[in-house]
Amino acid sequence: MHEYSVMNQLVSALLDELEGRELDAIKEVRIEVGELTFLGEEQMKFAYETLSRDTILEGSELNIDSIPSKIRCEECGYEGSVNYSDGGYAHYNIPVINCPECDSKPEIVKGKETKIVGVTAVEE
Numbered sequence: 001m002h003e004y005s006v007m008n009q010l011v012s013a014l015l016d017e018l019e020g021r022e023l024d025a026i027k028e029v030r031i032e033v034g035e036l037t038f039l040g041e042e043q044m045k046f047a048y049e050t051l052s053r054d055t056i057l058e059g060s061e062l063n064i065d066s067i068p069s070k071i072r073c074e075e076c077g078y079e080g081s082v083n084y085s086d087g088g089y090a091h092y093n094i095p096v097i098n099c100p101e102c103d104s105k106p107e108i109v110k111g112k113e114t115k116i117v118g119v120t121a122v123e124e
């Protein structure tokens, strides 16, 4: 389960970050997940719930913002969204990403990141 290992890294980074701060509880954690990570939102939420158990994050809500992808093609100069040559989301294999203009292999500018963008603590 890929989502689990990604969330595992994310939750340990968060716990490191929150360590030593005098917070009672966390209300909400917001993350950005690129379209091209192909991580399932439900699976991520489930993994988060499991991983946050018995930590300061227990009971907090995970909000996931999906970040659209962007590619740049060196061959023809195309910049924009991705064209999935095998139907994309319908498949759970990692699709082949090609330039929609010239079909060569583009550079991925955006869409593969997973990052924490905000943490809201419970107010007293």
Ligand SMILES: [Zn+2]
Pocket (backbone or CB within 6 Å): 073, 074, 075, 076, 077, 078, 099, 100, 101, 102, 103, 104
């Ligand atoms: Zn191109």
